[in-house]
């Protein structure tokens with residue numbers, strides 16, 4: 001197979017600014033909640049998992065192979081289902097995937113999309129001390145999902161629900177994030193969702209007079225990034241080795257759930273209304289309750 005590495009971050013033009021960065025040792029649940037969670041501010045957390053066994057042992061040859069058991073996963077040779085004509089997921093034993101990943105040249109892409117952490121791997125994960133009591137069961141996403149890959153980007157997307165801490169356990173990745181508001185939701189969201197950025201002249205379609213500000217940073221093994229809901233994010237690999245990325249989700253506080261002025265809230269509301277008219281009062285109630293909680297806590301959206 002020819003070189004099929006596709007990097008996606010730079011396909012969407014914008015001004016690049018450094019992602020806020022803190023050392024995990026300096027971050028408490030109180031600081032995390034006040035400075036980041038309650039303001040929807042993404043942050044790169046250096047060394048968030050530096051004490052986990054996974055960040056030490058998983059790169060050792062043969063270590064994880066011995067802990068695969070009979071686990072089966074789905075594996076793709078391209079990263080992006082929407083772009084590739086030949087996208088298909090092949091079900092295979094995880095240990096056979098490893099053999100293929102290792103034997104492949106440096107310019108090939110392999111992606112095992114989000115999957116449950118194999119049971120024998122869980123003991124090598126740890127806690128996030130800066131989450132503490134905030135680490136409640138997520139509403140929509142599984143608590144933990146793992147991505148295993150070589151040279152596989154993650155296409156631009158956002159999450160309407162749940163907070164995400166994404167952690168590099170081995171390998172390094174470049175993260176880029178931006179937030180859209182009612183003023184610039186269109187045309188940016190339409191261009192990205194129609195994959196216009198993958199066309200040869202795609203960057204020219206984005207509004208040049210109002211460039212996006214993309215907050216970017218590189219995660220090394222042991223680092224994590226807080227990805228708030230509503231923030232668009234894209235991810236490229238920063239090396240060509242086998243990498244492991246853990247997505248850990250937790251529950252969004254009531255005050256951060258929804259705001260009528262936010263284009264994501266409006267989109268979710270329209271989707272709910274189109275699917276089930278009876279759910280409209282519930283959806284409006286959630287938006288009103290979230291707004292009330294923010295006003296009571298004197299929090300801005």
Ligand SMILES: [Fe+2]
Nearest residue numbers: 157158159233
């Ligand atoms: Fe994501």
